[in-house]
Amino acid sequence: MSDLRDLYQEVILDHNKRPRNFRILPQPTHKADGVNPLCGDRISVFLDIEDGVIKDIAFQGAGCAISSASASLMTEALKGKPVADVEHLFDAFHNVVTTDCDCPKGLGKLGVLAGVRDYPSRVKCATLAWHAVRAALEERKQPVATE
């Protein structure tokens, strides 16, 4: 059970049960859908971007605890950040969930998802919301898939 606690940390269980920014933005400047074809997870992300800064970000959808918590934590991490930061935050986050690297301080609470690295089949759950945000910023029309 102890190693499962490494994956399902309290913060993750909390964000799964009470996801933050779990709503629809009525008039987003950017929006995209993400799907995980293997497990059927679906997520929509909405962004309000002004002067290159993410003023507001929200998401909707149904998924597992890892994908829901990751989406929730991501919205908290990205709100107020310059759009230019998204790509390197994503790279750092991706590194943390796929390699044995030390978690960089700049990732903050996102680091609680590091346990995913021991569960290769769940990496795509943790990264689904991020892929959707990147698709939204690139203004892709097709839903982005994790595989």
Add this chain to the structure above:
Amino acid sequence: MSAPHALALAPEDRVGLDLNCIRAEFPILRQRVHGKPLVYLDNAASVQKPQAVIDAVSRCYSEYYANIHRGVHLLSERSTTAYEGARGKVRSFLNAASIQEIIFTRGTTESINLVASSFGGGAVKAGDEILITGMEHHSNIVPWQLLCERAGATLKVVPFTDAGELLLDEYQKLLDSGRVKLAAFVHVSNALGTINPIKTLIDLAHARGVPVLVDGAQAVAHLPVDVQALDCDFYAFSSHKIYGPSGVGVLYGKQALLETMPPYQGGGDMIRLVTFEKTEYADLPNKFEAGTPNIAGVIGLGAALDWLNAIGLNAVGAHEHELLTYATARLSEIPGLSLMGTARDKAAVAAFTMKGIHPHDIGTILDREGVAIRAGHHCAQPVMQRYGVPATARASFAVYNSRDEVDALIKALWKVKELFE
């Protein structure tokens, strides 16, 4: 005084299985995963292989492997004899009228695509209809959608009840359109476990002159199938779900129908004479077996059927039914757990959801307890849509599973609850 019998079981159902002996024949089951004994309950996805099958494949490659149907040398003759011997075993297993009716494919999916392309290509025209059910695997949906697109035909779907039973009245209404050119339905649902009343479904279709394809992928390892008694026109199944190697499937087709159908793929082995002007096709079944097949895989399937016959499908079915009854009762004790698929006639599949817990999280936690189940849509997304869930968790049983393994599943599910609450 005649007292009622305590047990109203047919004699063959009373034949007990020696579970320890059976389990000993599966080397893969001896391992531990994440430090726990492996409890393999993902049998509806694929079953594990007994030593007899592993040995048959290994013997083929180490003792007599060569290409079939063409060599004059000894190894080719031995390989051909073993390959064609497996065809005979499949014929007898399904009680088909002749070996000409047994076509080897890559799997159920290819078997269905063969019929959609070769039979459907000729018989289905614009305005026609193909009838399937709402509980089909994607492999018995998409080939028909592709055919409908090509032909300008329409796909019609028979609905089912909340319990997972087909609505026979709706089925008959859809058949009565007079435009249905083929009915294709699953014998046993992989997502719900429902055993469909296929003899009735076939008879109703035939009464209106509609031929029938049965997807038997989830059926053949669990209950006896007699294609002549059923009178189905096509029956498809996969080797890997019946203790044989993956990459091999079977299509049974009535000879008279197969004779009228054009080849599915062109190539070697399916011809009699090739010139640049014209090609004469080989007779059945070779007409539908272009190219070098999975020789050792087919031979392995033959060994799997021998192995299963030695145990007896009635004994297998009785054992699995007992496991399902026990598992259903134990699962029902877990608060917040809902079973999906509660048909009266059911194979050993227990699909379920847990309130507030996604099936993928259930699957991951169970895996750490050594219990392998499937979590997801089971290649049956329309079934998930029917119940309004994105996914389910599914435990499915095979002949080698035990009550102790059901207990391990239940214990692990309580851990899931503990972690999430």
